[in-house]
Amino acid sequence: xxxxxxxxxxxxxxxxADLPPKFKSMLVPGKIQHIICTGNLCIKEVQDYLKSLCPxxxxxxxxxxxxxxxxxxxxxxxxxxxxGLCHGHQVIPWGDLDSLAMLQRQLxxxxxxxxxxxxxxxxxxxxxxxxxxxxxxxxxxxITYDVNPSFVLMDIDGLRVVVYxxxxxxxxxxxxxxDFKKTTATTHSAH
Amino acid sequence: xxxxxxQNPDSTWGRFFRNAELEKMVDQDLSRLYPEHGSYFQTPxxxxxxxxxxxxxxxxxPECGYxxxxxxxxxxxxxxxxxxxxxxxxxxxxxxxxxIDKFDGLSFEENDVTYNFDFKKFLDSMEDEIGSHSxxxxxxxxxxxxxxxxxxVLLSDAYGAEGELGIVLSEKFMEHDAYCMFDALMSGAxxxxxxxxxxxxxxxxxxxxxxxxxxxxxxxxxHLLSIVDSSLHSHLVELGxxxxxxxxxxxxxxxxREFSLQDLLVIWDEIFTADNSQLHRDSxxxxxxxxxxxxxxxxxxxxxxxxxxxxxxxxxxxxTENATSCLQRLxxxxxxxxxxxxxxxxxSLQILALDSNVSSLSSTFGGAYNCSKSAVVRxxxxxxxxxxxxxxxxxxxxxYWEEKWRxxxxxxxxxxxxxxxxxxxxxxxxxxxxxxxxxxxxxxxSPARAENCKKGHRSSIRRSLLEDLSRQLGLEEDAEKGGxxxxxxxxxxxCIEVLVEGDNCTNKESICxxxxxxxxxxxxxxxxxxxxxxSEPASPGSGTNDHENDTEKSSVASNxxxxxxxxxxxxxxxxxxxxxxxxxxxxxxxxxHENESSGKMVSAMKERRHLSGRFQWFWKFGRNNVxxxxxxxxxxxxxxxxxxxxxxxxxxxxVFQQDRCQVGSLDNFSKNILxxxxxxxxxxxxxxxxxISNLLSEIV
Numbered sequence: 001x002x003x004x005x006x007x008x009x010x011x012x013x014x015x016x017a018d019l020p021p022k023f024k025s026m027l028v029p030g031k032i033q034h035i036i037c038t039g040n041l042c043i044k045e046v047q048d049y050l051k052s053l054c055p056x057x058x059x060x061x062x063x064x065x066x067x068x069x070x071x072x073x074x075x076x077x078x079x080x081x082x083x084g085l086c087h088g089h090q091v092i093p094w095g096d097l098d099s100l101a102m103l104q105r106q107l108x109x110x111x112x113x114x115x116x117x118x119x120x121x122x123x124x125x126x127x128x129x130x131x132x133x134x135x136x137x138x139x140x141x142x143i144t145y146d147v148n149p150s151f152v153l154m155d156i157d158g159l160r161v162v163v164y165x166x167x168x169x170x171x172x173x174x175x176x177x178x179d180f181k182k183t184t185a186t187t188h189s190a191h
Numbered sequence: 192x193x194x195x196x197x198q199n200p201d202s203t204w205g206r207f208f209r210n211a212e213l214e215k216m217v218d219q220d221l222s223r224l225y226p227e228h229g230s231y232f233q234t235p236x237x238x239x240x241x242x243x244x245x246x247x248x249x250x251x252x253p254e255c256g257y258x259x260x261x262x263x264x265x266x267x268x269x270x271x272x273x274x275x276x277x278x279x280x281x282x283x284x285x286x287x288x289x290x291i292d293k294f295d296g297l298s299f300e301e302n303d304v305t306y307n308f309d310f311k312k313f314l315d316s317m318e319d320e321i322g323s324h325s326x327x328x329x330x331x332x333x334x335x336x337x338x339x340x341x342x343x344v345l346l347s348d349a350y351g352a353e354g355e356l357g358i359v360l361s362e363k364f365m366e367h368d369a370y371c372m373f374d375a376l377m378s379g380a381x382x383x384x385x386x387x388x389x390x391x392x393x394x395x396x397x398x399x400x401x402x403x404x405x406x407x408x409x410x411x412x413x414h415l416l417s418i419v420d421s422s423l424h425s426h427l428v429e430l431g432x433x434x435x436x437x438x439x440x441x442x443x444x445x446x447x448r449e450f451s452l453q454d455l456l457v458i459w460d461e462i463f464t465a466d467n468s469q470l471h472r473d474s475x476x477x478x479x480x481x482x483x484x485x486x487x488x489x490x491x492x493x494x495x496x497x498x499x500x501x502x503x504x505x506x507x508x509x510x511t512e513n514a515t516s517c518l519q520r521l522x523x524x525x526x527x528x529x530x531x532x533x534x535x536x537x538x539s540l541q542i543l544a545l546d547s548n549v550s551s552l553s554s555t556f557g558g559a560y561n562c563s564k565s566a567v568v569r570x571x572x573x574x575x576x577x578x579x580x581x582x583x584x585x586x587x588x589x590x591y592w593e594e595k596w597r598x599x600x601x602x603x604x605x606x607x608x609x610x611x612x613x614x615x616x617x618x619x620x621x622x623x624x625x626x627x628x629x630x631x632x633x634x635x636x637s638p639a640r641a642e643n644c645k646k647g648h649r650s651s652i653r654r655s656l657l658e659d660l661s662r663q664l665g666l667e668e669d670a671e672k673g674g675x676x677x678x679x680x681x682x683x684x685x686c687i688e689v690l691v692e693g694d695n696c697t698n699k700e701s702i703c704x705x706x707x708x709x710x711x712x713x714x715x716x717x718x719x720x721x722x723x724x725x726s727e728p729a730s731p732g733s734g735t736n737d738h739e740n741d742t743e744k745s746s747v748a749s750n751x752x753x754x755x756x757x758x759x760x761x762x763x764x765x766x767x768x769x770x771x772x773x774x775x776x777x778x779x780x781x782x783x784h785e786n787e788s789s790g791k792m793v794s795a796m797k798e799r800r801h802l803s804g805r806f807q808w809f810w811k812f813g814r815n816n817v818x819x820x821x822x823x824x825x826x827x828x829x830x831x832x833x834x835x836x837x838x839x840x841x842x843x844x845x846v847f848q849q850d851r852c853q854v855g856s857l858d859n860f861s862k863n864i865l866x867x868x869x870x871x872x873x874x875x876x877x878x879x880x881x882x883i884s885n886l887l888s889e890i891v
Contacts, residue, residue: 026196
């Protein structure tokens with residue numbers, strides 16, 4: 001029952017002022033155990049806010065991030081799952097499944113979380129999951145202005161992960177769920 | 192769609208998070224449970240069991256949830272089970288050969304009985320056995336065994352791996368048993384008192400008052416206390432000590448925090464053996480105002496234990512001046528206590544509690560005064576329904592009080608012989624009919640004796656005074672006690688005084704009653720009189736001089752010493768202070784001034800009149816200054832001062848002693864007479880006396 005929040009591409013304060021109020025009201029401290037952030041927050045204040053939601057915060061560096069010390073990619077193990085994190089502007093073509101799968105193999109993770117496209121996508125691919133949480137603020141991307149605010153909440157429970165997608169469509173929060181089961185248990189390797 | 196961040200409170204995730212909260216709270220409480228007995232309570236096995244039981248119960252009763260304190264109710268139950276099981280296994284180990292594994296001639300019925308064992312009762316009895324462990328010894332035959340062990344062994348005789356006793360006391364089922372016990376305790380097991388009620392913040396469904404049950408129960412405590420010891424009750428009320436400040440903790444954990452574990456188990460034995468079934472009240476009774484907690488024997492006993500605990504701290508409570516220190520003392524119950532005493536007292540109060548709940552109260556819980564008033568009336572006339580609960584006492588006809596007075600007097604006569612016995616204040620006398628043996632703490636005065644000393648009956652007093660003059664000077668040691676009595680005597684006198692002046696009451700019969708009482712109580716009167724002399728000099732310093740009072744006093748004084756003017760006596764005896772001298776006092780006080788000032792007046796008057804009276808008596812024997820009787824009070828005082836420095840000093844010392852040693856005699860004497868409304872006068876009297884003693888100390 002480990003809850004992991006995945007979000008990114010907030011672009012605060014350049015492209016958006018803040019998270020949508022409906023999202024903010026849902027995100028209360030105490031419920032979530034980990035937060036993974038794909039990048040492009042951009043400022044420290046947003047980082048502090050996320051830290052207040054949960055102390056365990058992982059960020060990778062996006063191209064507009066003002067915090068320069070974050071890594072480009074990150075891997076972590078939660079429960080039985082290995083998670084990989086990357087902003088995604090490094091992977092060309094942006095948002096391409098095969099390229100992202102390459103990255104996934106490279107990082108050797110079960111779940112790869114990337115962003116940059118500001119579009120929510122989730123693929124089940126080769127025994128792994130590739131997730132793009134989209135933009136939590138609905139900020140415009142390099143490609144398009146038509147962006148719905150969205151983020152992802154993963155519920156990791158043993159060998160099963162349930163991915164809840166929260167999207168703000170027409171002012172309403174829509175939730176969707178994706179189930180994913182892992183076939184083999186992970187052997188924990190020292191990091 | 193059900194998602195973790197769902198705002199829907201009924202969602203599974205919502206419940207998940209709420210349960211997580213619950214677990215956190217329970218864990219927090221458990222980690223701090225009984226650290227002094229950590230060797231058992233902090234073991235993971237015990238903690239796990241407690242945790243599971245609590246969580247399960249709370250999840251099963253979502254309307255109650257988990258409240259701090261529930262774990263403290265559960266822990267001793269589990270402890271008892273654990274100890275019993277351990278003891279059984281100990282005994283088994285030592286006396287293995289005696290535990291035969293076959294039928295021993297016990298019939299089937301007997302065996303079946305054990306299956307219906309009431310766990311609580313049985314474990315209580317088992318606990319008594321365990322309470323006194325015996326040393327292990329080598330024994331050949333069963334008879335040589337200690338009787339407890341014999342019982343254990345015999346009870347285990349049956350076939351089956353664990354025997355009969357094993358069915359009840361089984362290690363495997365300890366948790367289950369504890370859960371059942373806890374559930375029964377919390378839900379009340381179809382009885383009246385359910386502990387879970389005390390944790391709920393909202394009023395119970397069928398409660399007649401709109402108060403949460405714990406507040407109602409605390410009010411019940413105060414109600415009982417007001418019946419038993421009204422001055423302490425009024426003192427607490429005056430200080431603003433609401434009962435729930437301390438009763439919350441006491442009741443919610445059933446005194447778990449006030450006593451050590453072993454003492455607590457003894458108290459719980461008593462409480463749990465009391466029957467918890469709902470007592471059915473007559474339908475004619477005003478249903479709207481009886482206390483729920485007092486609806487069963489067990490509830491009554493719980494309230495009685497609480498009240499007896501308050502009474503145990505009586506002297507220290509009466510000595511406190513503000514609510515904080517009062518609460519401090521109540522919440523830090525002393526360590527080394529005479530538990531037996533508390534329990535015995537509680538048992539006697541239990542009967543009273545049950546009776547007091549028979550008749551209903553006024554619905555104003557905040558009106559402690561009204562409650563105590565009506566309670567007193569009720570307490571006395573258990574069967575009389577003529578007076579409705581809400582009738583203020585002032586509307587009660589005078590004859591009612593006469594009647595009560597007479598009844599009271601008869602009781603008192605019966606009690607005159609037991610000199611050594613310390614009886615509570617006059618008000619309590621009525622309730623004493625019900626409450627036979629009340630072992631009071633050392634702080635109790637003998638107000639009954641004091642009450643008996645009706646100065647109005649001059650003849651008997653004088654006679655006895657003359658007889659016991661020689662004792663007077665040697666009564667130093669009595670001064671302490673006598674001082675208060677003397678003071679109370681003064682109160683009596685002043686009461687009479689007041690009543691005379693008020694002249695609204697014309698209870699001649701009560702006078703006769705008082706006279707009779709005085710006669711019978713003459714022996715005690717003497718000592719009071721004697722010692723009262725010591726307290727007398729305390730008053731001269733009083734500032735307020737009232738001429739009209741002086742004349743009154745002197746006239747009474749003259750009565751006292753010179754002649755027996757029966758008429759005068761009669762008038763003086765008018766409405767001798769009733770133990771619950773509320774209406775007459777009310778009336779008379781009202782007739783004098785407004786309450787406050789009259790109270791001051793009364794107390795001042797009392798002291799001074801008494802003083803003048805006593806002084807004159809003293810002089811008569813010591814100095815033959817008979818002519819002083821009619822002199823002005825002031826003159827008397829001045830003259831009196833010089834020759835009586837010594838005795839004054841003694842008096843002051845004794846007065847201060849009384850003050851210091853927290854006998855609370857000053858409080859007591861005021862308490863004796865002034866009940867309910869008289870609380871004002873009591874306080875003022877107290878203040879007066881303190882002022883006086885201070886002044887005197889300056890003089891001396």
